[in-house]
Amino acid sequence: MRIGINCGHTVSGTVGCGAVGDIDESVEAREVGYALENLLKGAGHTVYDCTNDHADSVGKNLSNIVNMANAQPLDLFVSIHFNSGGGQGTEVWTYNGKSFEEATNTCKAISALGFKDRGIKDGSKLYVVHHSNAKAMLVEVCFVDTDDAKKYTEIGANKFAEAIYKGITGQIIEEDLTMSQYNELKELIEKQAAEIADLKNINQQLVNVVQTTMVYDFNDDNMPSWARPAVQAAMDCGAVQGDEQGRLGLSYKDLRAIVREYRCGLYNK
Ligand SMILES: [Zn+2]
Structure with a gap:
């Protein structure tokens, strides 16, 4: 598969850097997103990193991301985010709230780590979902400002990358022997x-x-x-x-x- 991965937002502390709670969305989106990129590359998929670190405005950041995603034909575009505002669990945003395998399986796989499955949401109004030429999904891994953040930190970013990898490919990462x-x-x-x-x-x-x-x-x-x-x-x-x-x-x-x-x-x- 040809997959575009966007670690959501600009780098921490700059314009458009995302939510900050007990954990920092911009930092964790990169932790999960880059680990996911490595897993996909390791399995022989073609990965395009569509992460934009610096932009003058949120609007510019979003258009930069979409331009990178649409620069080549993709089978799937994935944007990694973390939620905020109080709440629990994981959710995936798609165009018109359409349920497709990669999206529902990503929800299931993250939920299997001990998080509430909030399901598929209508992301038609989200810029990157709306403007992506390829089938797109925006993953809100969990909340940065509730108990989710503590659980996330204990489990570690790699497990979330593995869960999204499983959601996208249907494959499980072989555990190394302890x-x-x-x-x-x-x-x-x-x-x-x-x-x-x-x-x-x-x-x-x-x-x-x-x-x-x-x-x-x-x-x-x-x-x-x-x-x-x-x-x-x-x-x-x-x-x-x-x-x-x-x-x-x-x-x-x-x-x-x-x-x-x-x-x-x-x-x-
Ligand atoms: Zn976000």
Whole structure:
């Protein structure tokens, strides 16, 4: 999507800088708006920053914003504001109060952070909504001069940017693992690795036990192929003899010894 983002008003302390209560609208609109821009860019959307920091008048500020927004075709224009005058909750202003997905979902997502959903309002008389060529929505995140401000500060601007991002794109930001979750996962992986190592060790011990307790009675298929010529030579020269039934009764250790001796030429006739 091509999205124009306007962090509402001029910078704090200048003409047209917006509402000031327990928090400063101009400052927080930039906190939320720029975080939103980064999220959208990170997800591959084309973002146009339509923020105007300085203007001679409120009227000039508004026309500057709209000129930036209308300088290119946009799929959506979003203006970030904070409300004042006593009240609670979040609301989104659209042309003729039209409900569209991005607008209603933004209300829902901010409301999910613990704010009253005041819904979609008719923003036809708001300059930036009225004059934007693209589909436009003006978000009043929450109130700067009521309990909302305290809640907003505790939650932090990033969560509001994520909520608006979710409202616009329908996508949720993947949470990074917390340090304790990371450590828990690391511990689990290490524990499992140790268990696998233990199992391998036990398996090797079993192989050793089977090899060392195995008895080789005849020079047949049961005899390891590496030992067969040596055992045959030892039998041929009488160094190894079976019992009455012809059983050799050789252990794994015996086989190793016979092979060693065979290599040393002990069984040469
Ligand atoms: Zn405002």
